[in-house]
Amino acid sequence: MAKIISIINNKGGTGKTTTVLNLGAALKKKNKKVLLIDLDSQSNLTHSLHIQDNKYHVGDLLLGKCTLKDCIQNSEGLDIVPSNSNLIDYENQINNEPGRECLLKQVLENTNGYYYILMDCPPSMSTLSINSLVAANSYIVPMQAENIAFIGLDRILQTAEKVKLRMNTHLELAGILFVKYQPRTKFGQAVVSNIAQHSILKNKLFNSYIRQDIALIEAPAFGQSIFEYSPKGRGAFDYMNFAKELTLKHGY
Amino acid sequence: MAKIISIINNKGGTGKTTTVLNLGAALKKKNKKVLLIDLDSQSNLTHSLHIQDNKYHVGDLLLGKCTLKDCIQNSEGLDIVPSNSNLIDYENQINNEPGRECLLKQVLENTNGYYYILMDCPPSMSTLSINSLVAANSYIVPMQAENIAFIGLDRILQTAEKVKLRMNTHLELAGILFVKYQPRTKFGQAVVSNIAQHSILKNKLFNSYIRQDIALIEAPAFGQSIFEYSPKGRGAFDYMNFAKELTLKHGY
Ligand SMILES: Nc1ncnc2c1ncn2[C@@H]1O[C@H](COP(=O)(O)OP(=O)(O)OP(=O)(O)O)[C@@H](O)[C@H]1O
Numbered sequence: 484m485a486k487i488i489s490i491i492n493n494k495g496g497t498g499k500t501t502t503v504l505n506l507g508a509a510l511k512k513k514n515k516k517v518l519l520i521d522l523d524s525q526s527n528l529t530h531s532l533h534i535q536d537n538k539y540h541v542g543d544l545l546l547g548k549c550t551l552k553d554c555i556q557n558s559e560g561l562d563i564v565p566s567n568s569n570l571i572d573y574e575n576q577i578n579n580e581p582g583r584e585c586l587l588k589q590v591l592e593n594t595n596g597y598y599y600i601l602m603d604c605p606p607s608m609s610t611l612s613i614n615s616l617v618a619a620n621s622y623i624v625p626m627q628a629e630n631i632a633f634i635g636l637d638r639i640l641q642t643a644e645k646v647k648l649r650m651n652t653h654l655e656l657a658g659i660l661f662v663k664y665q666p667r668t669k670f671g672q673a674v675v676s677n678i679a680q681h682s683i684l685k686n687k688l689f690n691s692y693i694r695q696d697i698a699l700i701e702a703p704a705f706g707q708s709i710f711e712y713s714p715k716g717r718g719a720f721d722y723m724n725f726a727k728e729l730t731l732k733h734g735y
Numbered sequence: 736m737a738k739i740i741s742i743i744n745n746k747g748g749t750g751k752t753t754t755v756l757n758l759g760a761a762l763k764k765k766n767k768k769v770l771l772i773d774l775d776s777q778s779n780l781t782h783s784l785h786i787q788d789n790k791y792h793v794g795d796l797l798l799g800k801c802t803l804k805d806c807i808q809n810s811e812g813l814d815i816v817p818s819n820s821n822l823i824d825y826e827n828q829i830n831n832e833p834g835r836e837c838l839l840k841q842v843l844e845n846t847n848g849y850y851y852i853l854m855d856c857p858p859s860m861s862t863l864s865i866n867s868l869v870a871a872n873s874y875i876v877p878m879q880a881e882n883i884a885f886i887g888l889d890r891i892l893q894t895a896e897k898v899k900l901r902m903n904t905h906l907e908l909a910g911i912l913f914v915k916y917q918p919r920t921k922f923g924q925a926v927v928s929n930i931a932q933h934s935i936l937k938n939k940l941f942n943s944y945i946r947q948d949i950a951l952i953e954a955p956a957f958g959q960s961i962f963e964y965s966p967k968g969r970g971a972f973d974y975m976n977f978a979k980e981l982t983l984k985h986g987y
């Protein structure tokens with residue numbers, strides 16, 4: 484049974500794409516079969532893997548114009564359902580479909596032997612983000628330890644609760660992942676401890692933090708994961724650490 | 736004649752809100768009358784100024800339920816048209832209005848004596864972002880010096896070109912502002928020089944860069960601009976520097 488995980492946060496620039504790419508690569512290094520899905524019309528994940536975006540893409544898949552097999556491409560040993568800047572035009576059509584939030588779930592009922600399926604969401608609670616929550620067993624919220632991100636958390640949790648009630652009773656919060664973390668700053672620690680006191684979230688903070696590492700910004704320019712680009716740096720260490728924590732938690 | 740400026744980038748987390756807040760505060764310190772407009776339903780700018788979001792907001796304004804005067808609030812000496820998490824419900828109504836992209840322009844025809852009006856856009860080319868381009872004299876694109884942001888620039892320029900052709904012949908690109916800049920990194924310099932060779936953009940890079948400064952992340956937690964929170968730090972220095980460059984360019 485694949486672990487299908489939505490990487491979600493409607494706040495922009497919170498490390499969703501960086502997490503899907505490098506967590507995916509870390510799980511692959513641990514010999515898990517991994518599928519990545521780019522749900523963002525800005526296609527950052529697709530570009531990070533230097534995938535050409537002129538073939539079938541996630542929009543075709545959701546509208547039934549191709550099968551999963553038709554649109555999967557491969558880079559760095561990772562399978563990916565790419566996105567495409569046309570996705571923004573497809574979104575209108577998708578929004579008019581009955582059961583428009585259940586299209587991805589339907590498509591993923593036939594996944595062959597993937598251990599992990601990671602879905603990269605756009606910075607909004609759009610139909611595509613909801614599709615990922617309806618299809619997922621669990622969701623991860625990457626965020627920077629800062630006040631504005633903390634304020635935004637409740638909305639994400641409420642949205643997930645509605646999806647769970649109405650469309651996907653299995654949906655669980657896998658956890659909150661702190662990214663771009665700067666150790667030894669009082670402020671970051673204060674935000675973390677605020678969240679640790681939150682009634683719903685207190686046991687939901689991953690122990691692994693992803694620290695600031697400029698190599699995480701640079702690697703996509705070369706179409707590489709952090710493990711090819713800077714295998715001895717903090718980013719590689721932290722994402723492998725996080726992959727270990729996740730696999731232990733899920734018992735694979 | 737007010738300088739009406741859209742701060743726009745559909746990529747998330749590129750410092751739009753941080754720029755609107757601190758450029759606004761810098762211009763205020765230079766004794767310019769400044770109005771900020773929060774066009775993002777995630778209301779980060781509104782929260783950064785510790786504005787209560789339970790009164791009239793930008794959604795009411797755009798749908799004609801209140802006047803500009805009714806919804807302006809004040810914090811830190813800055814006037815702001817706040818946003819509200821309800822804005823996401825208003826967006827459906829707004830999308831059904833004839834001339835839905837021209838609502839803000841109409842409202843801003845009666846602005847009293849503001850030198851600068853800065854508009855904070857959400858991370859998408861949504862109707863609200865287009866409203867800001869239709870209402871603006873110029874737009875600023877804040878971005879991190881990284882590859883993915885560079886790839887996204889063309890789409891922003893194309894969108895602005897269509898707005899200019901069809902709805903706002905005055906619209907100009909004021910410039911590209913590099914934020915979260917880390918001096919002395921080869922990679923950042925390489926991205927900057929790539930953009931400097933871009934046919935449209937080469938003369939459009941602001942000379943001022945906003946360097947990494949953790950105080951810019953912390954200040955909003957206290958409802959403060961960088962000039963109250965950390966007046967001697969890099970963030971304050973760089974945003975004041977940028978305000979000077981902008982006012983010289985505009986002749987105020
Ligand atoms: N741990 C880190 N250290 C340093 N930079 C990071 C780290 N994680 C992410 N970044 C950088 O922060 C920026 C935003 O990250 P990313 O694109 O992964 O966020 P996102 O949530 O996917 O953004 P969007 O909302 O636009 O989809 C990128 O420039 C990325 O390289």
Ligand SMILES: Nc1ncnc2c1ncn2[C@@H]1O[C@H](COP(=O)(O)OP(=O)(O)OP(=O)(O)O)[C@@H](O)[C@H]1O
Nearest residue numbers: 495747748749750751752753858915946947948952
């Ligand atoms: N110069 C800087 N140095 C360090 N951190 C910064 C700097 N500028 C912005 N940040 C931080 O980067 C994050 C994103 O910035 P901000 O919220 O201003 O971006 P945004 O483009 O408005 O995001 P969104 O797309 O979600 O609206 C915030 O945590 C902010 O505090």
Ligand SMILES: [Mg+2]
Nearest residue numbers: 499500523527
């Ligand atoms: Mg992303």
Ligand SMILES: [Mg+2]
Nearest residue numbers: 751752775779
């Ligand atoms: Mg913002």
